[in-house]
Amino acid sequence: MSAAADALPAFEQFLAQEHGKDLLRFLTCGSVDDGKSTLIGRLLYDSRNVFEDQVQAAAKASRNRSAGALDLSLLTDGLRAEREQGITIDVAYRYFATAYRKFIIADAPGHEQYTRNMATGASTADLAIILIDARHGVLAQSRRHAYICSLLGIPHYVVAVNKMDLVGYDREVFDRIREQFSTFLESVGVHGAYFLPLSALAGDNVVQRSSNLPWFRGPSLLEHLESVVIDAHEADTGFRMAVQRVVRPDDGFRGYAGRIVSGSVRPGDEVIVLPSGLKSRVKRIPTFDGDLQAAFAPMAVTIALEDQLDISRGDLLYSGRPKPHVAGRFEAQVVWMDARPLDPRRRYLLKHTTQTVAAEVTAIRHRVNIHTLEQERAEFLDMNAIGVVELLAAKPLFFDQYARNRATGSFILIDPETNATSGAGMILQPVAAVQRAGPVTAAERIARWGHRGAIVRVGIRPALAHAVERKLFERGCAVVVLEQEEAAEAFKRAGVLALIVHGEPDLPDDDFAAAEEVIRGLEAQGILRTKDLLTEGEGI
Numbered sequence: 413m414s415a416a417a418d419a420l421p422a423f424e425q426f427l428a429q430e431h432g433k434d435l436l437r438f439l440t441c442g443s444v445d446d447g448k449s450t451l452i453g454r455l456l457y458d459s460r461n462v463f464e465d466q467v468q469a470a471a472k473a474s475r476n477r478s479a480g481a482l483d484l485s486l487l488t489d490g491l492r493a494e495r496e497q498g499i500t501i502d503v504a505y506r507y508f509a510t511a512y513r514k515f516i517i518a519d520a521p522g523h524e525q526y527t528r529n530m531a532t533g534a535s536t537a538d539l540a541i542i543l544i545d546a547r548h549g550v551l552a553q554s555r556r557h558a559y560i561c562s563l564l565g566i567p568h569y570v571v572a573v574n575k576m577d578l579v580g581y582d583r584e585v586f587d588r589i590r591e592q593f594s595t596f597l598e599s600v601g602v603h604g605a606y607f608l609p610l611s612a613l614a615g616d617n618v619v620q621r622s623s624n625l626p627w628f629r630g631p632s633l634l635e636h637l638e639s640v641v642i643d644a645h646e647a648d649t650g651f652r653m654a655v656q657r658v659v660r661p662d663d664g665f666r667g668y669a670g671r672i673v674s675g676s677v678r679p680g681d682e683v684i685v686l687p688s689g690l691k692s693r694v695k696r697i698p699t700f701d702g703d704l705q706a707a708f709a710p711m712a713v714t715i716a717l718e719d720q721l722d723i724s725r726g727d728l729l730y731s732g733r734p735k736p737h738v739a740g741r742f743e744a745q746v747v748w749m750d751a752r753p754l755d756p757r758r759r760y761l762l763k764h765t766t767q768t769v770a771a772e773v774t775a776i777r778h779r780v781n782i783h784t785l786e787q788e789r790a791e792f793l794d795m796n797a798i799g800v801v802e803l804l805a806a807k808p809l810f811f812d813q814y815a816r817n818r819a820t821g822s823f824i825l826i827d828p829e830t831n832a833t834s835g836a837g838m839i840l841q842p843v844a845a846v847q848r849a850g851p852v853t854a855a856e857r858i859a860r861w862g863h864r865g866a867i868v869r870v871g872i873r874p875a876l877a878h879a880v881e882r883k884l885f886e887r888g889c890a891v892v893v894l895e896q897e898e899a900a901e902a903f904k905r906a907g908v909l910a911l912i913v914h915g916e917p918d919l920p921d922d923d924f925a926a927a928e929e930v931i932r933g934l935e936a937q938g939i940l941r942t943k944d945l946l947t948e949g950e951g952i
Contacts, residue, residue, distance in 0.1 A: 650732015
């Protein structure tokens with residue numbers, strides 16, 4: 413038997429052992445210069461999870477900065493601007509493993525202007541390490557990051573009181589910070605946080621327990637990370653999969669592709685489709701390597717049903733209880749990330765699961781004072797502000813409360829003029845539609861659809877009229893194609909865009925380009941409020 417054959421069982425055993433390890437995703441956050449990148453560098457270096465060439469590159473960069481000794485923060489800060497300024501700007505992801513567990517680290521920036529990047533890194537974390545500089549104590553950014561982590565539903569917390577070497581490893585300093593910050597954490601719903609004194613620069617209590625802290629008997633940071641019990645991320649909502657693409661390679665197959673965000677599904681299981689409410693059973697879960705007997709979160713799969721149903725992108729397949737909410741008006745907590753303040757008078761694009769719809773903030777309930785956690789009245793939300801708002805989407809969404817399901821209960825708001833992500837939201841609850849007396853006014857129609865009624869003549873080619881209709885419909889507009897002028901005025905008075913197939917075409921032959929030109933003309937005339945920035949054909 414060859415040496416390679418002899419080694420095969422051991423190799424397979426190693427792969428099976430690696431595959432059997434569970435995965436912990438954790439985030440490091442806190443105020444600027446609290447030592448987050450240095451802590452991660454120390455963790456990687458002392459646990460022997462960095463390659464020699466990485467250490468050499470960091471040592472060379474350290475000498476260039478006249479730092480002398482190896483600057484461990486350079487093992488995570490990879491952008492040139494980060495290395496030049498000695499700060500973290502973007503979220504840096506690092507992977508490492510020990511004999512007990514695999515880890516994915518998200519090293520978040522501490523500067524207030526990069527809070528939006530921190531929220532991105534926290535959205536998938538199982539555990540948050542909140543660093544506090546022992547010299548400075550609890551700062552506003554420490555509270556802000558902890559509050560955002562609590563809003564995003566992170567279940568486990570480590571409060572690392574760093575730079576204990578600079579305060580002489582004084583126990584009173586640690587106890588004072590623990591007492592102060594534990595009170596704040598309790599007020600935002602965080603219970604059972606693990607407080608740990610350490611020095612990332614000196615390596616105290618990071619991988620090995622330190623003799624410099626004899627008064628602290630708890631495990632080191634790595635020991636705690638290896639032993640913390642990871643809560644199963646089985647959302648309390650059953651099976652959920654938003655359809656991202658209809659797969660139709662030939663006339664004999666129709667499948668619905670998407671990512672399962674919670675629960676599991678098997679052939680024969682009954683599923684319900686929203687918004688139609690129609691029911692069917694799973695016929696197959698096909699893959700390139702053959703059909704699956706079961707699929708579960710967070711797998712990306714294609715599901716074939718027994719019945720031929722009208723299902724498209726943005727629809728939701730679900731089973732189990734409770735039933736998802738179907739509503740266009742809801743209340744949500746929002747972390748505002750844009751330098752341009754949230755303005756209830758402006759319209760936004762709302763990205764939720766696999767669909768993007770027009771939406772408006774109908775009310776700002778309150779803004780949270782990050783220092784006192786008091787609820788303050790506000791007419792707008794500045795950058796990095798956190799508040800509770802009421803939103804109205806152009807069409808109903810299918811969602812669960814964020815506390816039950818992080819995937820179906822979250823969304824982002826997009827500025828339609830810049831296409832920038834303006835805010836991240838966590839849905840609290842649906843809001844009952846406001847009952848108003850009297851006829852629907854023109855102002856209400858404009859607020860709902862983002863346009864006023866108008867008659868638009870687009871030429872004799874039906875393909876062009878339907879291209880314009882499709883693009884406007886997908887952005888939430890009320891639009892109809894007519895061949896006769898008689899009913900056009902009635903539609904206009906009702907606030908509908910009436911596209912009339914009439915006259916000789918004076919636009920390019922390309923229907924897509926011509927449709928874009930028609931829409932730009934509507935915007936120039938002030939009929940439409942925002943530009944058409946929706947995209948199609950996104951992959952899984």
